[in-house]
Amino acid sequence: MYKKLIESSLKKAAKVDKVELEIPANPAYGDFSTNIGLKKGNPEEIKKNLTKDKSLSQIVSKIEIKEGFINFWLSKEALIDNLEKILKQKDNYGKDEIGKGKCVVIDYSSPNVAKRFSIGHLRSTVIGQAVYNLYTFLGFDTVGDNHLGDWGTQFGIILSAIEEKSFNPDSITLNELEELYVDYSKRAKENLALKEKAKDWFKRLEDKDKKARQIWEIVNKISLAEYQKIYDLLDIKIDYTYGESFYEDKMAKIISLAKAKKLAKKSRGALIIDLGKDLPPAMLIKSDGTTTYLTRDLAAIDFRLKKWNPSLIIYEVGSEQKLHFRQVFKAAELLGWAKKTSFVHIAHGLVLIGGKKMSTRKGTTIKLEDILEKAMDKAAELFEKAKVAKDIDSEEKKEIIKKVGIGAIKYFDLMHHPESDINFDWNSIFNLKGNSGPYLQYTYARTQSIINKSQIPNKKSLDLGAWKMQFNKEELSLLRILSQYQDVLVNAAKNYSPNILCSYLFNLAQKYNTFYSKHRILDISDKSSVMSQFRLAITVATGTVLKNGLLLLGIKAPEKM
């Protein structure tokens, strides 16, 4: 929030309406820095104007020009004010209203029915949820929609395979369904007749064939029950689960709209929208009369615009669908939907294993359940070695292990830039040291442990009189980082990059641990000394920010571990 204040003073001082104020990577260059002096205007003159600004001098103690940059240092008063603010606002610290009155729809998770929940969909789920949490915290009216893959030719494959093997759909498991799918699509690659049969089954489904419908419903039920287990375990709640099938009766409208706007045209027996020479056409109806994923995506946009009137729709879907979304967005633009709404595709990278892509068809996928289970085993193993383990009953132990195990998996996913491929290997995911979820959780647990030992009642406000003394290096560094929290959240949301928040939290935790090891927080002889109170306040604030930040990432922080 100091950022906004400095920015507005800077705009006045430099007589411009846009400035770039950044948090320099190197703290030796101040708390904020601008390159405006390098771009236009005279740094000296801007600085002179800035020093005249009274509101600025309350929060900034030093302005320095170095190599053309203008660097700002927050005053002690400002840093202490911020510390008090954290103690007062607690879980609300960092909240913003930049999103007030604006709606964002986030399409995420979206697994394909009849297949086990893959690690790829885990990415969409975890990143999507974090982005959802971030936007909500920043005041946006946020809507999450799980766009389930429960329609389309892939379903034809399932139906055809079930019939071929005369499986009883009532007793089928998700594992068997996936096996059927893998086996069938493998054979259909070489066998055109099988392919045709699958297409025919999808046609029957779209034509409301009774048998096809029946099986479809059962398969959905089985899949959803399985997914719900995973969502429960991962602590994921998605507002809506409309799914592709929901748009079955809403596509005709889109098709006639496209026709009315003279966008749709017949081509090679199919109905398409020409998207220009840079993109393949958008296929609305295939030559066999069935619809496509894209038609459903367009119907979904129409539906979402009418229902929520969002200013932004975010799709958290794998990068292999980049071209598809370019087509969708282009078609949406042609249909006149992009005037008040923008569209973003967070194209998450692949999850590689041994540097190679996993594939359902090739059967090289790792089961998500196995991963989660193994993560918790590992967390349990480490927990047994922990100092606090013996004082904790088995019920609480279980909870902690779950939080740590799941947290490790989620953090591993979130710490990477969404668009980069991540190399999934057991060693790094179970490396619970270093830049990892458990490291952050552990740091949080440390803060809580100290707070519990402090014997200062939490309600009583801490006396921060000690700030009048010279802060030591570690204290100063923590206070400065703590003041950046909100700017980091805004930055992470704007860039659709939870990894920015991860880096920040890791940095905070590292700085706290350094502080912890160098300085005694609770005075041994007098736990309520001025010094102890001040350091305890920093501890409380660090704990608050760590906990809140982790929560935004969808990771729970245990009090002890």
Add this chain to the structure above:
RNA sequence: GCCCCGUUAGUUCAACGGAUAGAACAAAUCCCUUCUAAGGAUUAGAUGGGGGUUCGAUUCCCUCACGGGGCACCA
């Protein structure tokens, strides 16, 4: 063939066109009679090749090499 994306330390990853390219793991050395050592301190180590734009390029443009994804009737 065309279109996207990537190539940063031994490894896995960061860095809105900015300052001395940050971490973690692995390696080496050190710190538990003190608030949780799942911790801390120190050392060594990197922008694929070649051009260009810029006061300034890991970042933008061109090109080459390598890797990945995708290219109307799958999602």
